[in-house]
Amino acid sequence: MADAPAATKATAVARPLPSSWRRPRNPLGLSLMRTVRNPMGAFGLGIMLVLVVIAALAPFIAPYHPNVQHDLAELEPPSSRFLLGTDELGRDILSRIIWGSRVSLLVGIVAVTIGAGVGIPTGLAAGYFGGWTDAVIMRLWDALLAFPGILTGIAVVTVLGPGAINAALALAIVNIPEFSRLTRACVLREREREYVLASRCVGARDARVIAAHLFPNCLAPILVQLSLSMGFAVLLEAALSFIGLGQQAPDPSWGSMLNDSRAYLRQAPWFGIFPGLALAALLVGLNYLSDALRQALDPRRINVA
């Protein structure tokens, strides 16, 4: 149980760079190093790092408070006073983008952490035990999967009430079946392998087989899915904010900024372009990262190396 969230954080941010830059022993470390040395991976990771730093330092680097309305400075084009211009109520767009990055990252991380935290263990259990356990868990997730992600998100937010945290929870629920099914598929494949049979033959208990053998061997696709899901969650949060169900005004979020900017696209293009660019950068970063991870974790390539 505890492994999953830890693994999530590791991929999302810190682990690869400092420790694995040299010459790691374990295959996982090796693949992470590969990811970083892949230009796509480095670029993706770089963007993510920059965004994380920006989000963390928001109070110090934002030139203004994101909700302060500067009187007589409404819809100003980018200038030295407002680097990215102002919105319709005279708020500094740069500051709002900086603060909005917190929402996007928070939602992405919470959604993926909870989604993986619930999805992976249930997937392991379903795949390993089979039978009734499998049937019940999988039918439950099938039912969730039957609805498109955005629809489930809207339904959950409608029940819980709008807000960034609730949007994150909604997206976590959307993520659970993905992780669960992915893990289960991998466990089904691995559990009949010789090393697993050997482990059971020497008397290892179920918990040990799962924790020591099945989970580590299923980590590769899960890692890729983590970064993919995070990108998806960020996008969906923007969509929820866009329809007014995410972050609540006046607090900024990229999605709601994009929505607000719609009415002013022609008079004040900067209002829409910059939040859109920020969102695109985050998504490109995450996609590059997941692509690089996928390449690095590809077993065929590992063998070649």
Next chain:
Amino acid sequence: MDQSGRRRLSRRAVIKLSLGGVAATLLAACGPGAPPAPAKPAEPAKPAEAAKPAAPAATQPVAAAIKPGESGGAAPAATQAPAVAKPAEAAKPTEAAKPTEAAKPAAAGAPKKGGKLVVGQVGDNNNFEPFVQQPTTFPFLEQMWDTPIRYDNEIKSLPSLAESWQLGQDGKSLTIKLRPGVTFSNGKELTADDLNFSVERAKDPKVGALFRPQAALVTQTEAPDKGTAVWRFDSPFPGAFDLLARQFVVDKNVIDDSDWKKRLIGTGPFTWAEWQPGERSLLKKNPTFWTKDLPHLDEIEVRSFGDAAAMAASLEAGAVDIVARLPTQEVARLKSNPNIKLFQTPVRVMYDLLLQSQKPPFDNKLLRQAINWAVDRERFVRTVLAGLSVPSSQPFPAHSWAHFPELDKAYTFNLDKAKELVAQAGYPNGLDVVCMTATARAKELAQLAQIVAADLEKIGVRVRIEDVEPAVYDPRHLGGDFQMATHSYGRANLDPSTMFRGAAAWHAGTGMTKFDAPEYRRLMEDAESSYDVNERKPKYKKLVEYIQDESFVIPLAPSPEFYVMRSRVQGFSSDGEANMSMRGTWLDG
């Protein structure tokens, strides 16, 4: 290893390329930044104000028209002439070129016949009931049905289906003489029974008529002969003319609740021809319309759009001739387009702030007054309404006779005063409140909430904005389930009694803010007890002063209705409730 060398190179290339791309986009983004700036300075809202002062004078005829003689064949001309002249006045404030253009039809006087006019609106009309009057029905009302009298957009009474009308000596009855020879589009002759049936139908709660509160004051209807209807009231009903201007007349024998197509029979200049749900509706010229030579157009198509931006683009591309209910920001932008002209009615709704006056914390009058001092109306008008309106701290807009210029500055933007009042009210450390709004109802409401929140923060009132769906907003704001809410109320453009009776924000006890006081009820009733404007005016002044003192509804600014149209559209007009009328409209080219 050569592989890794290649990679190193490509990494650099990728980063370079990406950075280059980002830089290029940034440049592109900032490039167009400069030109749009001039769009803003179109600020001076004053000219619009200047155009209005003439209105109070023009409003008096409501009272004067109480005992009109006849109007006969002259009526249609009278109906059109002032309507045509008005757009010039309304459009004047910001443009110099437009007014002359708008005034041209009157001067040229040779309307061209035929053609199809395309009206755009957001959403589709799904209710052809002329009494419910939801916004998507507005393009149809004046085209398909007639009312006994018509208001022009300055609330001047003009004869329509009624040729003349006479108040009883005691003020408790009204005799309406119908124009002879008017037929419905199915060929049946219009009689007083149809008029009486229509008002009885509007009183039925099941129909859901928008003007039911007024219709309900008609306690008895009679038809002494087929051309005369007599309505009786329990007490004098000074808002009766507002009802006459809103009471569309339907065919008594045909209307059938089970078949919506049967509700489409009217006496108006156009008849219903076709409806493609979600796409468009088509109206065709009524060949037997009772005004000779009208309408000029052959067809009107009402086209549905998913969102306002797409609709505005269609207007610019020339695919649509007139659009209604465009967001103020789009209006401000389109104004500078030489192929497009603007028709501005004085007021559709008044934006206001509701304070639930029976529950803490706003059961405290001092706190309510503090809020009234702390709302920056000027900034709301400048930013959200794009400078196209005038701030107001009283319930009625400037063209109403119940607007008192001397009360205009009763509340100005004064944070020091507000802060003082918050402390006096017993909140020296400030307080937390929740402000309800509904972006999906109107974006302006949500923007208003943000402006209010930012200003109240400065006087220690910390506002959390609760943005809810219309399906939640409606029952909650109607039922008083909120602390503070951004809102807009209608009817402020009509007789003051119509607003107090018809707009739920103002009802005593059952209104949105639940405000109730014997004094409030007494002042309201007192001001309705007569038909004489000169007698009622001082009474309404007292009432407005009382409302300003109690501050349970905080009026902010009137929101004009804008019709944006291509310059080939001539002779467009609107009625007293700012609904579009295409009776005298024609296409120049």
